[in-house]
Amino acid sequence: MKPVIEMNKIVKNYAMGDVVVRALRGVDVIINESDFVAIMGASGSGKSTLMNIIGCLDDATEGNYQLDGSNTNSLNKDQYADIRNQKIGFVFQGFNLLPRTTALENVELPLLYDRKERIKNPRQQAIKALESVGLADRMDHVPNQLSGGQQQRVAIARALVNDPAIILADEPTGNLDSKTSVEVMSVFQELNEQGKTIILVTHENDIAQYAKRTIVLRDGHVIQDDKVEQQQSAKKVLANWIEE
Amino acid sequence: MKWNRIQKIALQSIMKNKMRSILTSLGIIIGVCSVIVMVAVGQGSQAQIEKQINSLGTNLLMVFPGSSNQGGVHQGAGSMNKMKLSDCEAILEEAVHVKYVSASVRAGGQIIGGTGNWNSSVEGVSEQFLDIRDWDLASGEFFTVKDVKYKKKVAVLGKTVADELFPDMEAIGEKIRINNTPFTVIGVLEEKGQTGMGNDQDDTILAPATTVLTRLKGKDKINMIYVSANSLEEIDAAQAEVEEIMRREHDIDYGDDDDFQIRSQTEITEMASETSETLTLLLAAIAGVSLIVGGIGIMNIMLVSVTERTREIGIRLSIGARSHDVLTQFLAESITLSFIGGVIGILLAIGISLFMNNFTEIYTVINPTIVFLSMAFSAAVGIFFGYYPARKAANLNPIDALRYE
């Protein structure tokens, strides 16, 4: 298995006036292609900070981050942007959809910024992505006409529309009820089966059981890194779902 | 990234934020429109005054009584006035650069005749007056050299007077009384309209200068002399000749000042257009202020909207837009809005100007340079303030932009 993410002694400090917040204090992580990782840890342990660095949305203060075999330290802003556009799909904790913009237009957006124009018909591709998250009938709705779960799925459709190798999701089930959470996990599992590397942040042990591996952070350190013994199948769980 | 994709994104953004788009364009619309209209009003009045003065006559010189070093054109027809009909005769006979000469003797009067009673002014002139003023008759005929010589009591009515006294009958051949002196109407003048200052040029009666002097004034002093030079080129020569002849006629010694003054039409035009240029300048200044206010409006909306839009910029950056793409989008948006606003502003200004020309007393002339300049200024403001704050936001890293409050 080829490693896609190799992090070596990653440190992230936030300077807040005189105080320095040490959000990450030397994180070493290697994640292979087609892995499915759940990152866990208490609030403030540095999960989002780590995800942002993996997603090339933010730089590390110190350390070495190799993405797909190349060192990210040497990249310029535009190359970072291109990686975000083509290699990574990011699902934010707070969705970050464009307001007053339909689901379809939101999902189409990453394709419009693809300067290689790998996908010839952006609109068609966006429709396919929305169908794959079960939102075919909500394409013309704007975010404030959608429920939290629906917005979450629009955000997921936007993350996968560019067919990225890695999908990062920061608490994708944080605002969802338990059934919708499992539905969302089944989408991720399906993508993982297609060979995509999935990394998600969660607080819930149940959710982590749908992954292949869990990493636990505490105070900016990795304190635990385990294989999931018995990976749950979201599809099976849904099939046997009993409404409470 | 392809331009048409950016354009698509920019257009989407304009349509999604209609209020913001309308407000931005409105600043430009008001700025462009007010500048164009204001300057058009100023230049319109200037053009009208010039037209007015040119309609006084062709290649015209006017001789007024009074010494020029005492300032002012009109010294009144008081003791200073030594101008007489004989001056006119001398000029007509001797000056080789002069084509037509006419005295002007004004008298106010109560006019009775036909069905009415009308207060108007009578101007005593020579038979060459119509040629000098480039005026025509609507009907009848003008008085002749003989009429002038024999002080015939004939009159030619302006349109207004004719309409007042003879509303539904032919005026020619009728008798009227001016201050109790009977005159026969022999012609009616073509309509000339109002002057720039609102005087009705048709509210006048023309009669031989000789008749007016003896019958209505009872003295021999004339108010002024109209002189028409052979051509535009000969105006200066004509002026010199007239001065020489007048000095001789008035027995003015060498070295003494003239007791009259000569004004050429160009001088008068210059004097009048100086005033109207001041007016234009004033209007342009007011318009400039409104342009600046419009500009500040655009600037505010742009600045506020970029603050609002920093999150949007963060979202775009996070899904892989390069900062250059975001900037191009903002630029495309502000160019589009400035352009649309500018075009609407220009069309609106043209509409207002046409309306004024057709339905009001105000005459306007649209100046293409001003159209271009105001458009360029507004566009520059719109584009600069659309682009400049966006540049700051586009250079943030995506996370900082997303967190921006």
Ligand SMILES: Nc1ncnc2c1ncn2[C@@H]1O[C@H](COP(=O)(O)OP(=O)(O)OP(=O)(O)O)[C@@H](O)[C@H]1O
């Ligand atoms: N922009 C920032 N400026 C200053 N401090 C920050 C900033 N972002 C994060 N931090 C701090 O870094 C630490 C880690 O934050 P992070 O958001 O990664 O936590 P988290 O594990 O995602 O928490 P949660 O589960 O609540 O989302 C926290 O102490 C937080 O206060």
Ligand SMILES: [Mg+2]
């Ligand atoms: Mg977090």
